[in-house]
Amino acid sequence: MxxxxxxxxxxxxxxxxxxxxxxxxxxxxxFLGLNCFERGQSQPLHTHASADKFYFVLSGKARMRxxxxxxxxxxxxxxxxPEDVPxxxxxxxxxxxxxxxxxxxx
Amino acid sequence: MxxxxxxxxxxxxxxxxxxxxxxxxxxxxxFLGLNCFERGQSQPLHTHASADKFYFVLSGKARMRxxxxxxxxxxxxxxxxPEDVPxxxxxxxxxxxxxxxxxxxx
Numbered sequence: 001m002x003x004x005x006x007x008x009x010x011x012x013x014x015x016x017x018x019x020x021x022x023x024x025x026x027x028x029x030x031f032l033g034l035n036c037f038e039r040g041q042s043q044p045l046h047t048h049a050s051a052d053k054f055y056f057v058l059s060g061k062a063r064m065r066x067x068x069x070x071x072x073x074x075x076x077x078x079x080x081x082p083e084d085v086p087x088x089x090x091x092x093x094x095x096x097x098x099x100x101x102x103x104x105x106x
Numbered sequence: 107m108x109x110x111x112x113x114x115x116x117x118x119x120x121x122x123x124x125x126x127x128x129x130x131x132x133x134x135x136x137f138l139g140l141n142c143f144e145r146g147q148s149q150p151l152h153t154h155a156s157a158d159k160f161y162f163v164l165s166g167k168a169r170m171r172x173x174x175x176x177x178x179x180x181x182x183x184x185x186x187x188p189e190d191v192p193x194x195x196x197x198x199x200x201x202x203x204x205x206x207x208x209x210x211x212x
Contacts, residue, residue: 004172004191008162008184025186027158030136030209032184052133056114056162056205058182066110076164078114078138078205080131085110099162099184103136103209 009058012036012097019043019089024099031105037062037092045088053087053102055079060096062089115164118142118203125149125195130205137211143168143198151194159193159208161185166202168195 011022011034019041024032035043035055045065055064057077064073066080066087073079081087089096117128117140125147130138141149141161151171161170163183170179172186172193179185187193195202 002175002177004175004186004193005170005177005179006184006186007182009182024184025158025160025188027188027209029156029189030158030160030207032160032186050135052131052136052209054131054136054138054207064111069108069110071108071111073111076113076115078112078130080110080112080138082131082133083135087110101136101160101207101209103133103158103207103211105209 008099009097014038014095026105030101030103032101035098035100037089037096039092039094041092043089045086047084047086048102050083051102051104052083053081053100056099058097058099060092060094062092062096064089114205115203120144120201132211136207136209138207141204141206143195143202145198145200147198149195151192153190153192154208156189157208157210158189159187159206162205164203164205166198166200168198168202170195
């Protein structure tokens with residue numbers, strides 16, 4: 001198995017009870033993973049002190065919030081949540097998969 | 107204009123002379139940008155000391171190398187280039203756009 005190449009969606013998994021996470025890669029400077037949502041699931045508004053984070057929507061549709069901004073996002077959208085800015089997924093409007101990254105890692 | 111939401115491919119641009127880069131977001135911990143290649147263009151093998159990097163292929167097809175591994179990548183592939191590991195794009199086999207991220211930023 002490759003240690004450097006991975007189809008992003010390969011690690012996606014879903015649970016009816018709540019949204020799921022999967023780790024893809026982790027180094028000293030950067031973490032990469034997936035956030036997977038069934039329709040109706042959410043991720044509470046939260047903040048990372050001293051870490052920048054992004055989401056990249058791979059599939060689906062969701063209503064997201066970062067700071068004072070709320071948008072409905074779909075495949076191809078980058079969402080940037082700088083350190084100390086509250087962010088979350090208010091509601092997945094479809095089954096949704098997001099690539100997420102954080103530097104430095106959690 | 108939103109400071110937190112951006113369609114990733116929006117900033118893509120191409121030049122016939124060489125591959126192009128675009129900055130998307132930059133914080134203290136993380137950088138996000140695009141690498142854009144016309145068919146036949148490349149990115150020389152290089153190394154980032156003390157920074158982890160990823161590529162996520164948005165569109166196109168390219169032959170990439172990380173460490174001792176070479177793979178042909180297409181849309182949906184994550185490529186992980188840990189600190190101190192040489193990596194590059196040997197050849198874009200089509201017009202190709204990649205989301206790239208680095209933590210800490212360059």
